Amino acid sequence: MTEPSTHPVSLTVHVPLDAGRDYDILIGRGLIETAGARVAALGGRRAAIVTDANVAALYGDRLRTSLERAGLGSGIVTVAPGEGSKSYAGYAQVCDGLLALKVERGDLVVALGGGVVGDLAGFAAATLRRGVRFVQVPTSLLAQVDSSVGGKTGINAPLGKNLIGAFHQPRLVLADTATLDTLSEREMRAGYAEVAKYGLIADAGFFDWCEANWRGIFSGGPEREEAVAACCRAKAAVVTRDEREDGERALLNLGHTFGHALERITGYDSARLVHGEGVAIGTALAFRFSARLGLCPGQDAGRVANHLALAGLPTRLQAVPGGCGDADALVEAMAQDKKVRDGALTFILVRGIGQSFIAPGIDRSEVRAFLQDEFAADLRP
Structure with a gap:
């Protein structure tokens, strides 16, 4: 948990989609208190909040009060914290709750929480009455820099992560950075994995900046808002060019092929592994695999x-509490990755820091041999 900061920072990133679907991402402290007027300006008579029990206790009443003061009818649908709610059962619970609140097609759904809540509430909004509008109010670093932007919504299936979903863009994103003051150190670290990812994909200068300024992001200095805005600008640019991941948007999945497999192997048990930790391990593996293939300098990896590791993130398979199976189990888990084409694995690999690329048709035997060596290396004293 970080100490609250009072520095006055307010930034706006615009996502210029076509057909009147463009929207703004507002970044700054205290945005929950002013959310009502901003949401009311979108139209509608009701704005129903979807959140989890932990976030509801901290911010649920504050957001609901702000909405009601702006003349919007409101109510709260609360799910259990954790990845387990991003499921068929969690989806049914949210849809039933929104229908019980009499949410109509002209109304809004407001996702208040981290990535799990944003993905779940967004998918419910995409399908409820064949589509209602929604607003993202992300309360974790990971959600503010990544999952709240771009319109990917969905739930997990027993066979893999995010396999059920829809593209459904928000109408507004309110990233209240004051909410990060209440995050645990573990959740801040997990979110930071996604921050660093943006530099590693295509902006070596931003990764340099992260190396110099990551402590300010954690402590709540002005670097926090700067990092959120930089990541949102980068993602908005990619989403504008490739909204439905037909091409370059896949680059945003750097580290995720390995990471999602680890999450599946651990049963989406956040006590063992949260998403950002899986991404951190997966990113380190992607760089080491690229180096093994002769694509990337070993010093970059x-x-x-x-x-x-300096930021407190795991980078090795053995760091997963309770283990993460073996090479065969991980390769099998990757077989359900969304980037699989004609049964062949697709990875995001790198030629260096800031030089990622899409690598289709990777031979499974190469991946298996690499992972076997990774497991063996981790077991050495």
């Missing part, structure tokens, strides 16, 4: 792993 080492630099990335060292920085993630």
Whole structure:
């Protein structure tokens, strides 16, 4: 948990989609208190909040009061915290709750929480009455820099992560950075994995900046808002060019092929592994795999792993509590990755820091041999 900061920062990132679907991402402290007027300006008579029990206790009443003061009818649908709610059962619970609140097609759904809540509430909004509008109010670093932007919504299936979903863009994103003051250190670290990812994909200068300024992001200095805005600008640019992940948007999945497999192997048990930790391990693996294939300098792979470790993130398979199976189990889990084409694995690999690319048709035997060596290396004293 970080100490609250009072520095007055308010930034706006615009997502210029076509057909009147463009929207703004507002970044700054205290946005929950002013959310009502901003949401009311979108139209509608009701704005129903979807959140989890932990976030509801901290911010649920504050957001509901703000909405009602702006003349919007409101109510709260609350799910259990954690990845387990991003499921068929969680989806049914949210849809039933929204229908009980009499949410109509002209109304709004407001996702208040981290990535799980945003994905779940967004998918419910995409399908409820064949589609209602929604607003993202992300309360975790990971959600503010990544999952709240771009319109990917969905739930997990027993066979893999995010396999059921829809593209459904929000009408507004309110990233109240004051909510990050209440995050645990673990959740801040997990979100930071997604921050660093943006530099590693296509902006070596931003990764340099992260190496110099990551402590300010954690402590709540002005670097926090700067980092959120930089990540949102980068993602907005990619989403504008490739909204439905037909091409370059896949680059945003750097580290996720390995990471999602680890999440599935651990049963989406956040006590063992949260998403950002899986991404951190997956990113380090992607760089080491690229180096093994002769694509990336070994020193770059080492630099990335060292920085993630300095920020308190895991970078090795053995760091997963309770273990994460073996090479065969991980490769099998990857077979359900969304980027699989004609049964062949697709990875996001790198030629160096800030030089990622889409690598289709990777031979499974190469991946298996690499992972076997990774497991063996982790077991050495």
